[in-house]
Amino acid sequence: MIGLLVLYSLQPGEIVDDPATISILTGLASVAGLGAGIYNGRAETRTRELEHRNRELERAQTELRETVDRLEELNTRLERSNERLDRSRRYTDHVLDAIHDVFYVIDETGALQRWNESVGDVTGYSDAEIASMNAIDFFAAEDHERIANAIAEGFAAGTVQVKAALVPKNGERIPYEFSASTLENPRGEPVLAGVGRDISARTMRERELEQRTRQQRVVATLGQLALETDDLDELMAEASRQVADVLECEYCKVLDLDDENGELLVRQGVGWRDGIVGEATVSADESDSQAAYTLATDHPVVVEDLESESRFSGPDLLIDHGVHSGISTIIGPADEPWGILGTHDTASRTFADEDVNFVQSIANILAEAIERKRYQDELERLVSDLTESNERLEQFAYAASHDLQEPLRMVSSYLRLIERRYGDELDEDGEEFLAFAVDGADRMRSMIDGLLEYSRVETQGGSLEPVDTEQLLDDVREDLRLKIEDHDAEITTESLPRVEGDPRQLHQVFQNLVSNAIEYSGDETPRVHVSAERNGAEWILSVSDEGVGIDEDDQDRIFEVFERLHAAEDHTGTGIGLALCERIVERHDGEIWVESEPGEGTTVSLTLPAA
Template sequence: MDSGPSRDPSAAADESEAGSFPDRKAGLLEAADIACFRATPSGTIVAVNDAFTRLTGYTRSELDERPFGALFDDGTRLESLDSDLDGGSSSTTSTPVSIRTKTGSVPCTVHLERRPRDDTDQEPTITGIVRRRRVPARSSAASESDLTYGRTFEALANALPDGIIVLDTDSDIQYANPAVERILGHDPDELVGSSKVTIIPERLRQTHLSALQRYLETGERHINWTYVELPGQHTDGHEVPLGVSLNDFTFDGDRYFVGLFRDISPRKEAEQTLTEKVVQLESVSYLGRNALESTDIDDLLEKATELVTASLNAEYATVFEHDAADSDAGVLRLRAGSGIDVADGATTPASGSIAAAVLAGDGPIVIEDLESDDRFDGPSVSTDRDVRSGITVTIGPVSDPWGVLDVYATDRREFADHDIDFLESVATILATAIERQGYERCLNETVSELEASNERLEQFAYAASHDLQEPLRMVSSYLQLIERRYADELDAEGREFIDYAVDGADRMREMIDGLLEYSRIDSQGDPFEPVDLDAVLADVLTDLQVMIDRSDAEISIEPLPEVRGDSHQLRQLFQNLLSNAIEYSGDEPPRMDVTAERSGRTWEISVRDEGIGIDPDKQDRVFRVFQRLHSREEYEGTGIGLALCRRIVERHSGRIWVDAEPGEGSTFSFTIPADGSR
């Protein structure tokens, strides 16, 4: 069957003379593969296009001068259709018919347009556009024909994932491609001839019609025609988000609009998911900061439930504390909630509930529809409305949970993985805050105990300085009185015994004075202020001048920094370290170096000597109270001097240590914060 266009120019000219469509509208319809014809008012066909020949199965020669009414199954004549047209002006009409083809019949809609007689005195003609009301099976002859521009357009439009709709100025649909059905559920053939408002949500239809009318009157556009996002109305009732590109064109004096659109639901869902994740991350961040700053755990729990309901768009959220000691299975005690009234001390049994399964290590538990989920009777807390879905997670480790965190919604819902992760993150923050609160409570108790212990130590120090000193003075006085009164009656051994007793009392008094001073390092110290260590060390050297001269000591001193501290205690620190270095110098004259080195935010100050040194195994003992490494016959002292040094350094937020080897000298070093140093 000869249904394709001729490739020969002369043949084209012949066809034009024989009744092809020479105007632009015919070319547009040919490209769109829409069947059309031209006939006289009496019904004689004078021209057809390729799409019409494919539709009917006849060649042009078979259709030429053929009465169009002969193609109607129901005997409808073109003259009867033409009677509906006004012969004096351009007019249109359309009607459903059934066209008899060479192999059968095809249900169609015929759209007729009549052109009046013009100035050329030509005979009036009727142009007909034929649209199939359903797509029939192609004949073998048509399937074997050459691919025309119309077929190319049809194949391209059919293959496109985007929907295509062509409208007239009345918003009536003139063309729809197959993708429209995939996107919106509407049959393209049924859409043709209907109004576009059928695919626009009802709430936007009047807005569309008003905007179209305004554009036709003023040319003013209120949306971006290049790309705009609008909802489409699906046949099942729901709205589909669409990305739409619009354009208009005028053909043969008529204006048309073409819209290309695609379903952007996946992108919208991805954007929604991303928005939800951002909101959830911000909520976790806010709750984390609040957990670090808040000391009220109940206030933190309330904030957590409010954030959870807002972030997950749910109605209820609860926090239950698990008290396993109340019964064999334990109870859940309501501590906080959002969307419900939190009754003081409200409890619910843990057994058989969602929380029980989570506490048993089965969690987190996600319920999409409680009505169809027969694992549980209901949520952990009663609410005014029915609960349909929710998530429950543990607060704290599964092995020893503190409680549970629940979130509930009144609709059936599928929760995403990031929703579960978010709820677990909130539960982790709560567990950390609760654990920290427990640590702080223990720490406060320990501090209270230490304060009480220090108070007792102060009381002991007061007793030592007053009550214990008096008997020692009495013993020493009476021994000296015995020595003076009965000196002639005592032999050498008796006087020696009295000397021992007096010396012991004096040493006991020195030890009590040292212990009193040790106990008052923190409580009786001066407030910290800027201290010039060079000046402090100069005062110490003045105090030790007699000792330095007697031992012929040499002291090398590097410039020392300015720090914040207690000048009196720092003076005592240097005096103890230098006097010890002189005393334990051995047989050689003492040689000492005092140095300072900056290390980050601290100063490290060292006093090095070339004395007798210290056994590495005994280096920690020298900083303990009354711990002596040598007998009193070898070296004098109470054994409290270095212990005082440690307490002073610790009060100044530093540490002290010694590096030494027997016979190779010792280096005592301590650190002190560099804040405020020059």
Template sequence: MLSIIDSMKNGKSIITAYSKKKSLKAKRKGSSLPKDKSLTKLELLGELARVQKRMVKFENLDLIAASERSAEHKREEAKIRRLATVVRDSNDAVTVQDFEGQITAWNRGAEKMYGYSEEEALRMNIGSLTPPDKEAEQKDFLRRLIAGEKIASFETQRLTKDGRIFDIWMTVTKLVDDAGKPIGIASIERDITERKKEDARRRRLATVVRDSNDAITIQDLEGRIIAWNRGAEKMYGYSESEALQANIGRLTPPDKEAEQKDFLRRLIAGEEITSFETQRLTKDGRLVDVWMVVTKLVDAAGKVIGIASTERDITERKRETEEASRMVTVVRDSNDAITIQDFEGRITAWNRGAEKMYGYSESEALQANIGRLTPPDKVAEQKDFLRRLIAGEEITSFETQRITKDGRILDIWKTVTKLVDDTGKPIGIASTERDITERVRAEALLKQTLEDLKRSNTELEQFAYVASHDLQEPLRMVASYLQLIEKRYKGKLDSDADEFIGYAVNGAMRMKTMINDLLILSRLATRGKDPVQVDCQVVLSTVLTNLGVAIKEKNAEITSDSLPLVKGDETQLVRLFQNLMENAIKFQGEDAPRIHISCKPQNGSYIFSIRDNGIGIDPQYFERVFVVFQRLHGTDRYPGTGIGLAMCKKIVERHRGKIWIESEPGKGTTFYFTLPAA
């Protein structure tokens, strides 16, 4: 008994101790029996007496000793029983096998784990528990154990009665008898299926953490980085090894340092901070907007020892959000009415532009149907539009009308977009409506004005035509018959009559010229030709031919730069040059007329100038000379109708040019005008 206890105290396995106790009991039984058989009755009696005497002798002492021994024994027994119970009831399978694999012990844990009762198990070989693919391993294990190798524990698999294979952690002890001869193997087998699952789960989590796109870091309270995942490597550009030698401060942009310090202070002070938005600085100096989720790491005593933080790059999301919110603001504050309606015409969105334009507040509008905005005469159009849109027709924008809360009709330009849900099903119509009432009104006014102008032009042309035919006819009668009278009766009446007839003829002739000039002027615009390339050199020589008589008569000297090609109406350009040169010759000063024509390019057009040495024009008349029938001199001195420069102005303006004068009385005149280059 003592030896059992001793062996227990010496730390040997419970099984071994238990087994020894059993074998000891067996030994004692065996040794006492042969003795009894060999003794005679007398000897037996004598022996008994001796024993009795000894017993009496030591009665008192024995009694005390026995009782002591029995108490000690009881305590040991109880201890062993407790241990046996522990072994028996352990959740671990506790088994013993001999070297042939025969199972010799089987606890309740084994019963539960493998499904075999103790009775079944004790008739079985341990091989029944070995899955086919572990047989080799099992044999090898046995061989090595017998060979004396020290094998304490390892992981393997076992097969249950109902065919399930599961993972176990096995701790083995070689059992030896008193002589030290190996007699079997005790093993404790623990079901580690759950633990393995947990391990796998942890490994998975670790992988997730490692490979996360979020930066996951741990820092101690001094800010030293002690963990750095791949997400952090990618996000901030520092490798793990770089990061682990660095301080978290390196990631803090200068303007966030105070915030970071404050955050640490508050966290250590015990404040609950779980997540917040901040910025980080990458290795290459970029600023990254991050959403940071932090977890305080505490030691066993509850003291904060570090901070784990998960940081997500929200730069893009922030940008999108900002963009979206800007768009929302744009939509909300747009002066255009932006609305959404479903296919029943119910209004589901209504911006401020719509409020202003139509007079309904958002809350009023959201309870209303779009039909309320449709003027009675546009109801059919609106229905047709909806029908066509639903039918799939592509309608993007059109002009229509809307009626406001206070009953005003607005012209609008409407741009529509069909809204679809995720599955592509149409769910409504977004429309942007612009108030074009003013534009439409202005356009109508413009159209009206244009029509008026056209009519007035036509009337003017009609007038010119009337002037040419119906006024010339009576004029010709007057002039012709006056001349006939003059021809037939000159000298037959008195001298007064001759003089009067003379004035009458002269007046009729002047009137004829004026009517003709007026006709030409009015036809400049209406009978103008489309602009073509015109060589001004050719124009000039035509004019010189036309004015040949006058030039010769006045002994005029005309010089010119080389003249360019322009774009225009040749007939009119001849008239322009001719009128100006005619004037230059006509309004002659004291000397013979000297005229110079020059030209220089300017911004895709040419500035022409015709300079003379004539009588000049007082600047106060610079504008007036271009007005039709305005004359600065009496016809007796300088004949003319006063229409020549008005014609020039009209011709230049028809060529989208300008005409102006530089002159001083007595110092000659220069006419400038611009014509487009060819």
């Protein structure tokens, strides 16, 4: 071969795709002694393209397999995550469903997005019904606005708490307390999630506590009224009103027992028709009425339904007013009852033990007031009798003392006449006897004068007025000037107050006390000190000396009439001075007492109202 025949075609496939053309060209090349061949450039190119594409496809397949593997791994993880999420959701649902309180999630419109089984259990609505309801649909119409405001407040403030009656499908009302806080749901929307708790038991306890507190307050109020008023009818009427009001009963009555007629009179009451209070009576026979049965059993009696009562028949008073239930308690001791306190209602009711105790407490207050009024009336009668007796005694004492004056003056006059006419004829014994008689008559006259003063403290006393006790002591010192000088006595005083009193009688008191202090000074120079100390609305005035003192056993005796601790020849006096002082001080609503030790002196103190 001497050469190579090469033909090029500008059109792809123009030569190689035509077998005839290839045959001709091959023959020509052979005649010319040239070599001949076919080069298919398109195939080569396509081969290379296919190889490249194949490599790209393999890479894509590899990446796809890797992506599929990753997706499968992610899917596995997602399935595991979803499984965990489902378990968590189921756990949460179980936890929420296990809660006895109602759980809820609502949006800003009040629509429920989630709830637990308790919502359906409590309300009686199905899940389908609940899903179509708004939160306010679970409440009474009068609470809708308040609940809507609470929801709005929860979204605005972040938290909210409200009490309201939940209304189930059956229409019952159940006290509930709701508390909620704002959260975001998975979509990022604000929701209000919370719980509602049945507070029926707590509400009942609160009501019972409030009722007990109210009952105690009424007991205290009526107890105070019983101490302040003497009008039993006013107290009984108020007690009837309070008992009926607190126990929410329509009727209450106070029955006054008349043993002689065997009847119980409606003394006071509330709720009864006109003409009942003060007029109507109930039989005291135990089989005829609840009140009479209460008296017979000596215990409070509770009736829940009078129509089915077998212990006694219903009296006309209760039947005519449609009474079905009530409480009756005894007023006063069982052995001497005053009557019955009863409260009644037209509805059949069950009363708690605390209600019965409350009625009994009010009955006890009435009993104490009645007994106190009896004692007060008896005391007033005794005081009246005693006052009358004292007046008669004073009149007798005055009359007796006055009547004794004349014969005593006659005795004294004749004794002195004997002394003047026959004194020279008497021997020493006769003169002594005559002196004894004259001295006895003089002392008798002093005792009668003292008794007259004592008997007239109340009747002859002056009006009370402000008295300057410093000036009073100056006057006393002047009246006792001779005695003070004779004994060389030293009288000292502190700053003394103004008191409310009878000037003349107070002068008598302090003159007696200062005179006694000088008289019983012993052998020492008398030193008497008058002092004063404020004690609230009164003054304590004291007269102290450094004299002989008084034995403790004798200190109560010194205020008795005609009581003397020393012989007449040792000390002058009638034995009525301190008794007179005590009576005058008592007239001034004061007290007088003595503090003393033998040989250490004596202090007599008394109280007088401040001016």
